Each structure stands twice: as C-alpha cells, then as structure tokens.
Amino acid sequence: MINNRRSFLKNMGLAGASLAVIPSTLAAQSELNTESLTRLYSGVAEDETIRIGLIGAGGMGTADTKTALEVKNTELLAVCDLYDGRLEEAKERWGSGIYVTKDYKDILKRDDIDVVIIGTPDHWHKQISVDALKAGKHVYCEKPMIHSVEEGHEIIKAWKKSGKVYMVGSQGLSSLGNEKAKELLAAGAIGELNYAEGFWARNSPMGAWQYPIPEDASPQTVDWEKFIANTTDRPFDAMRFFRWRNYLDYGTGMSGDLFVHLFSSLHFITNSLGPTQVAAMGGLRYWEDGREVPDVLLGMFDYPNTKEHPAFNLSLRCNFVDGTSGSTYLKLVGSEGSMDVEWEKVTLKRNANAASDDPFLAEKSREADGRAGRKKMQAPLETVYTAQKGYKGAHFDHFSNFFNAIRNNGKVVEDPIFGFRAAAPALLCNNSYRQNKFISWDPVNMKVV
Template identity: 65%
Template sequence: MKKQRRDFLKKLGATGAVAALSPFAIPQEAQAKNLIESKDSFLLNNDTPIKLALIGAGIMGTEDTNSALRHSNVELVAVCDLYKGRLDTAKQKWGDHLFVTQDYKEILKRNDIDAVIIATSDHWHKQISIDALNAGKHVYCEKPMVHSVKEGMDVINAWEKSGKVMIVGSQGVSSLGNEKAKELLAEGAIGDIVYAEGFWARMSPEGAWQYNVPQDGNEQTVDWKKYISNTKTRDWDPLRFFRWRNYLDYGTGMSGDLFVHLFSSLHFITDSYGPSKISAMGGLRYWNDGREVPDVLLGTFDYPKTEKHPGFNLSLRCNFVDGTSGTTYLRIVGTKGSMDVKWEEVVVKMNQSVISDDPFLQEQARLRGGSEARASILPPKELVYSAQRNWKGAHYDHFGNWFTAIRTEGKVAEDPVFGFRAAAPALLCNDSYFQNKFIQWDPVNMKLV
C-alpha cells in the first residue's frame, strides 16, 4: 500500500496537475496514519556477542548503555569514568563482573572489547574516539563528536584509516519521524523547501544543566588532573566537573548540545551538507550561576542551492529561561505546505491554494458552469503520521543500526562525515555569538572560508 501511494504521488507530481495531498491520494478517513512499521531488531542471527565498554558513565552514557543492552547478543564488559561513584553505581546496575577504571586507555588495551560508547564531556570526544579507532575498536560517540571545528578532520581521517564502524549519537537520525519526513519531502508532499525552523527548550532545574553534585564528589573520588589535562590548568571545581556543559573549556553550549540534533535531522531529511553562512545572537538572561554560555540562543543560517535541494533559510532558537516546556520541533516549509517533524510524529499542513490544484475540483467547476457557487468536498488541511505504539524508539534503532553495521561491515546512518557536517554549524554558532560576526563555512569541503 505504501509503495502504491508513493508511486501515485510521483505520477501526480509528474503531471503537475495536483498537489501531493489531494482527496485521491489521502482520503479524509485516513488522516491518522502509522509511520513505517516498527523495526523490531536490526541484529542478524549471529551467536557471537558484541563485547561493549562504556567510557563516561553519566546521564547520557547510562541511557546509551541501557539502550544498547536492549539488543540481543550484546554484553557490557567494562566501564570507565573519572568519578569513582559512577563506577560503583555501574556495578550495581550492570553487574559485579564489570571491569571498572578511571583510565580509558585501560579499556582500549583489552582484547575482549569490540566496541566502545564515548559519552564523556565534549572536550574529550576527539581524542578518545581517535585512540579507540587506532586500537581497533568500533565507536559510538555522542554528539557533537568534536569540541571545535578544527578537530573534525582528525576524527574523520582516523575513522577512514581504521576500517572500523563509527556512529555519532544524534539519535533522531534513526527516528521514524525523520524517515517519514524524508520520504514525504522527496515525494513533493510540501513542494520545494524554502525555509525551516527549529525550537528546543528544556525543563528546569536539571534541564538547564543544573546537574546534581554528589556529596562525595571531591579530589579523592574524581581524577580532576586527568579531566583538565587537555585544557587549562585550574584548581578543583566540582561545578566544572559535574556541570561541565556550562563552561566553554569542556562543553559546547546550547548549540552543541541541542542545535546539533536539529541540524542532524534537517540534513538527514533534505540530504543537505549544511549552511554556508552562520550567525547567532542571544544572552545570559536567567541562569546567573557562573556559567559562561548563554541560556537564550538564536541562530540564522543560509543554505545554498545544491543538486539535492533549492536554496533555503534556517532559523533555530533555544531557551533555558522558562525552563518549563521541554518542547522540541523542526518545521520544514515548502511551496505547497509545511511539515512539523518530531522523532515519533510528522504533521503535514497544506497551503490554502492547494485546493485550486485539484483536477477533480477543477473539472467539477467546469461542468457546473454558471455563476452560482456550489459547496465542494475539500482535501484535508492537516495530516498526522504517528509511530506505532510498539516502536522501541530512536535510541534503540540508532544502536541497532550500529550493531548491524559492525556485524555486516555495513554503513551507518550517521558516520563521522555526516556527524561533523551537523556539528560544525552548531559549533560555529558559538563562534558567531562570542565573536559578534557572521561566519562563512564551506559545507562540502568542511572548512572555514
């Protein structure tokens, strides 16, 4: 049925006679649609388990590991974290059999580890990824993959040389919502893209990076010297360790944490390499707690015309001031309508002018003739695609994509090239904000202009 609908829409687009959402293509009674069928498991029938290690056992590392272990034939062997308390917690969660250490290089030396999850603070992503690839490990690295654009090609080169499978953790790339939006855009459901916008807010207090500082978090339980060894030397500061996203030495601000998800989704849906001009404004409006990054950020971006898409503009905003909504969305606006895209849902909205493109309505008007207006059956103005309830989620599918590629020597949805092209404009938002200027970027060759 899905193939027939897709083929039908393509035929309609070829004739130019009807909008993608017509009464024929999408009956009124079928407005509530399921997205593509839930992907139960990506794993092949292989009895050999993938031996996994976690490097960075904080909030995201824990969620990543839990998602990974939902797959069959995956075993957690070791955990690394600079805070001993997380190592104790890891054994409580996943078993006393775990090898635990505060030195990630001890993880990479082990022959019984096939793959690593890297969920450290951003300033360690590059080095640990490169070291892991050089050690022959497959890598799952949390976004934004690098701490600055100058690090991107080093990771890409190490990955290409290694022959290993590396995926970047912007999990929305593996979501049903993004996949459906990509399909709809290619079918011409909303016409040609002209504009896109995204929004992300987080709930307080932890949603504003006010992460818990444990009572035993001190220099005896945290390897502070190792943590800051690749950046500025400072005296022990528990906030800089446990609330690292607030500080530029270790994190990448709101854009590196949240904009990068929106870039990843947009680039996946549109097949874009990224913007050529970047600008950002914002400010520290509410969280006056010593942080160095804004809590309100607005970004604007020029996307040049390519073989894949026409030129368009993008607007992104992120807000920690209200801290209440926990809302995220990506809206793609085309010449015929728009799509609101979430990981589990796509809402298509059509322009009013679409009605006049319907050949049925045009023909009826011709046959009726005369000056007296007559009521018509109108096409739906809004169409909602929703994930099936048994869908296991984007995190699950993203790990499944990685594990399948490891087992089959295949490809992943978000390799380091894709990951860097999504990370670069997010990181350059910070440069634009702090330098108070436009940033020119070459998205094809992945370098500053």
C-alpha cells in the same frame, strides 16, 4: 526533486483520486511506515555477541549503554569514569563482575572489547575517538563528536584508516518520524522547500544543566587531573566537573548540545551537506550561576541551491527559561505546505489554495465554481502520522543500525563525515555569538572560509 502535487499523489498511489493530498480513506491519524524497522534486522547474525566498553558513565553514557544492551546479543564488559561514585553505581547496575577503571586506555587495551561508547564531556570526544579507532575498536560517540571545528578532519582521517564503524549519537536521526519526513519531502508533499526552523526549550533546573553535585565530590573521589589534562589547568572545582556543559573548556553550549540534533535531522531529511552562512545571537537571561554560555540562543543559517535541494533558510532557537515548560520540534516549510517533525510523529499541513496541475481535476473545479453556491468536496488539510504502538523509539533504532553495520560490515548514516557536517554549523554558532559576526562555512570541503 519532485515538487508538484501530481507527483506527490502519484507517489502516494493516489493520482486522480481527488483534490485531496491524502484521501479520506486514510484517516487524519495515520501510522508511520514501519518498513524501515523490518529492514534493520535483515541478515543480522543473531548468535554473535558484541562486547562493549563504556567510557564516561554519566547520564548520557549510562542511558546509551542501557539502550545498547536492549539490542539482542550485546554485553557490557568494562566501564571507565573519573568519579568513584559512578564506578560503584556501574557495578550495582550491571554486576560486580564488570571491570572498572579511571583510565580509558585500559579499556582500549582489552582484546575482548569490540565497541566503545564514548559518553564523556565534549572536550574528550576527539582524542578518545582517535585512540579507540587506532586500537581497532568500533565507536559510538555522543554528539557533538568534536569540541571545536578544527578537530573534525582528524577523526575522519582516523576512521577511514581504521576500517571500523563509527556512529555519532544524535539518536533522533534514526527515528520513524525523520524517515517519514524524508519520504514526504521527496514525494513533493510540501512543494518546494524554502524555509525550516527548529526550537528546543526547557524549564527546569536539571534541563538547564544544573546537575546534582554529590556530597562526596572531592579530589579524592574525582580524578580532576585527568579531566583537565587536555585543557586549562585549574584547581579542583566540583561545579565544573559535574556541570561541565556550562563551561567552554569542556562543553559546546546550547548549540553543541541541542542544535546539533536539529542539524542532524534536517540534513538527513533534505540530503543537505549544510549551510554556507552562520549567524547567532543570544544572552544569559536567567541562569546566572557562573556559567560561560548563554541560556537563550538564536541561530540563522543560509543553505545554498544544490542538486539535493533548493536554496532555503533555517532558523534555530533554544531557551532554558521557557515559561511554557519547554517544547521541541523541527518544521519544514514549502511552497504548498509544511511538516512538523518529531521523532515519533509527523504532522503534514497543506495549503488550501494550492492549485492542482491535473487538467481533469482543474476542469471539474471550474464546473463546480459555475454552479452558484454549490459546495465542493474538501480533503483534510492536516494529516498526522504516528508510530505504531510498541515502537521502541529512535534511541533503540540508532543502536540497532550501529550493531547491524558492525555485524554485516555495513555503513551507518551518521558516520564522522555526516557528524562533522552537523556539528560544525552548531559550533560555529558559538563563534558567531562570541565574535559578533557572520561566519562563512564550506560544507562540501568542511572548512571555515
């Protein structure tokens, strides 16, 4: 790894310019590098239409499909959901000619569908993924790609056998912010990484998974038996169907929904395979609505020294009772500075006391010190990189990467192996919380120790 200031300056084309990390000619507000966006579209067969089937037309599945259809030459042919109202909405949104069904296997049987988007509750991700790959479909599966750690290797095996493209939907991974942070870390902008932290907060009923329940919700409009077919048999419960994230049979709690985004970004930026130790604690502090998962959760993780990065620690926090109306960030801290990473913005902060290893600059600094009271030239200690106006966002980039890989027989970063390594430590937080103990994880072989 490149960890020193001289290497950083040289990589940025600034070696010997001054003690500045970023010279004054690059104003404190700088634009993110857009080279990666151009790279996405090279070699794409513009006249080839990719035909899509959506499985799970709730909030995220619908949002995914809207974004997917913004990419040129894509078409939605079919929608599957277990609630009549969503199938009706799909026809209103995308046209009465859309094929609708309550059985996802009807979509997998169709030869005219190339790709399926899986936006179902978490407990169906694994089975539908495996069935779709076996049916010869490319798969975009919402995060986390698994409901339990035990399911990961089955998806990986099916994916390798299929020869298809499988992408996990942690869309922030493909952001300009993550790409810039990765570049800056590799260039030694913050020195040697030793700590990272992430925070995800919300303060609204919808943000705490208090999703609206339709007035017509009933066993007549919802195929409840299919919903619970692979889990505990229970009488129809509209709360469990429409607010499924609150229940362990179907969801993966705060860590599976939100920590997994932070793991995905962190692992991309650092080239990490994951932590070796996981610990979590938290509690149900406010949303006492029958949910089975905490609304405040803290996670701690130990990352070992590897060829990709030095040893460092990670702390993650999630709060659904945040009185400040919520915030989200990922911070990387090193020996010479830190970075606050957002999907469209990176704030680089440098340590004013970090010494230069350039002998010329060091000598000039000593000369200046010898003249009593004379001030020095000082570089900005904080530099902000922002996406150019018109940037379509991480969600669009993620789907662009996915479709580009399909059209060019390529690969994506967030494949099932990457997705499993991001999901596993998140889901192990739930185990640690419920079992009140540290859990050891082997990120190389992807198994609990």
